[in-house]
Amino acid sequence: MRLDGGAGGAGGAGGGGPVIEISGLHKSFGATPVLKGIDLTVGAGDVVCVIGPSGSGKSTLLRCVNLLEQPTAGSIKLLGVEVTDPDVDIDRVRTHVGMVFQSFNLFPHKTVMGNLTLAQRGVLGRSESEARAVALRNLEQVGLADRAGAYPAELSGGQQQRVAIARALSMDPAMMLFDEPTSALDPELVGDVLAVMRDLAESGMTMMVVTHEMAFAREVGDRVVFMDDGRVMEDGPAAQVIGSPRTERARVFLHRVLNPTAVDDSELGQTEPPQPGDPDYVPQ
Numbered sequence: 001m002r003l004d005g006g007a008g009g010a011g012g013a014g015g016g017g018p019v020i021e022i023s024g025l026h027k028s029f030g031a032t033p034v035l036k037g038i039d040l041t042v043g044a045g046d047v048v049c050v051i052g053p054s055g056s057g058k059s060t061l062l063r064c065v066n067l068l069e070q071p072t073a074g075s076i077k078l079l080g081v082e083v084t085d086p087d088v089d090i091d092r093v094r095t096h097v098g099m100v101f102q103s104f105n106l107f108p109h110k111t112v113m114g115n116l117t118l119a120q121r122g123v124l125g126r127s128e129s130e131a132r133a134v135a136l137r138n139l140e141q142v143g144l145a146d147r148a149g150a151y152p153a154e155l156s157g158g159q160q161q162r163v164a165i166a167r168a169l170s171m172d173p174a175m176m177l178f179d180e181p182t183s184a185l186d187p188e189l190v191g192d193v194l195a196v197m198r199d200l201a202e203s204g205m206t207m208m209v210v211t212h213e214m215a216f217a218r219e220v221g222d223r224v225v226f227m228d229d230g231r232v233m234e235d236g237p238a239a240q241v242i243g244s245p246r247t248e249r250a251r252v253f254l255h256r257v258l259n260p261t262a263v264d265d266s267e268l269g270q271t272e273p274p275q276p277g278d279p280d281y282v283p284q
C-alpha cells in the first residue's frame with residue numbers, strides 16, 4: 001500500500017521497510033516540552049505496546065503518528081512517506097492510520113452500521129452497498145454482526161469499543177493505533193476487547209498499543225516500549241522489558257502496575273515511619 005498515491009517518487013512504501021519510523025521526535029505545547037527526542041521503529045506486522053506513567057507522553061506520541069498533533073521537530077515516516085513534509089496530503093495519510101481511543105467516540109444518533117459506513121462513504125467515496133459489505137465483514141470480525149442495527153447506547157462499553165475497532169478497520173488502515181482502549185471499561189468487559197485485538201495482531205496488523213494490560217503486552221506484544229518524561233527509556237522484547245526491566249524507573253512503574261493494591265511505599269523511599277512534624281505522624 002502506498003500513502004503518497006503517486007507512481008514512483010517518495011519512499012519505499014510497501015517495499016518491506018518499516019511501517020512507522022520515528023526519529024528525533026520532539027513535541028512541545030507552548031514552552032513545555034512533552035516529547036523529548038523519540039526514536040521508534042515499528043515493522044510490518046509488529047505489535048508494539050507502549051507503557052509508562054501518566055503524563056509521560058504516550059498519547060501525544062500516538063497523536064503525532066496520527067497527525068492529530070504537529071511535531072515540533074523530528075521526522076515521522078509512515079510506509080516510507082515523510083508525513084511532516086508540508087507537501088504531504090495529511091487527510092489522505094490519516095485514512096491509512098486507524099485510531100482507537102479510550103472513549104469510543106461513536107455517533108450516538110447513528111446505528112452501528114451508520115457509524116461504520118459514514119467515513120467509508122464520505123472519505124473513501126465508497127457506495128452504500130460496498131460500505132455496508134465492508135462494515136458487516138468487520139462487525140463479524142469483532143463478533144457483533146448481529147448488532148448492526150443497534151444504537152451505541154444499547155450496547156455495553158465493551159461492545160461499543162469493539163464497534164469502534166470495526167469502524168477503524170472499515171477504512172482499511174495500514175496500521176492501527178490504540179490509546180488505552182480498555183481503560184474506560186468495567187473489568188468484566190475488558191477481555192472481549194483484548195481478544196479482538198489479539199485476533200487482529202494474529203491476522204498480521206501492524207499495531208501500536210498504549211496499555212496498562214501487562215498480560216496482554218507480554219503475550220501479544222512483540223516489543224514493549226517504556227516511556228517516562230517524554231523519552232523512550234526501554235525498548236525490547238515484551239518478556240524482557242516486563243520481566244526484567246533495565247532501568248529503575250521501569251522497575252518502579254511495573255511494580256506499581258503489577259501490584260496495584262499492594263500497601264508498600266518502599267518504592268517511594270518512604271520506609272521510615274512518620275516522624276514528628278510529618279502530616280501523617282500519630283503520637284504513640
Ligand SMILES: Nc1ncnc2c1ncn2[C@@H]1O[C@H](COP(=O)(O)OP(=O)(O)O)[C@@H](O)[C@H]1O
Nearest residue numbers: 029032034052053054055056057058059060061
Ligand atoms: N494539548 C495539550 N496542551 C498542553 N499540554 C498538553 C496537551 N496534551 C498533553 N499535554 C501535556 O503533555 C504531557 C503528556 O501528556 P500525554 O501525552 O497525554 O501523556 P500520557 O498519555 O502518557 O498520560 C502532560 O503533562 C499533559 O498535560
Ligand SMILES: [Mg+2]
Nearest residue numbers: 058059060179
Ligand atoms: Mg494518555
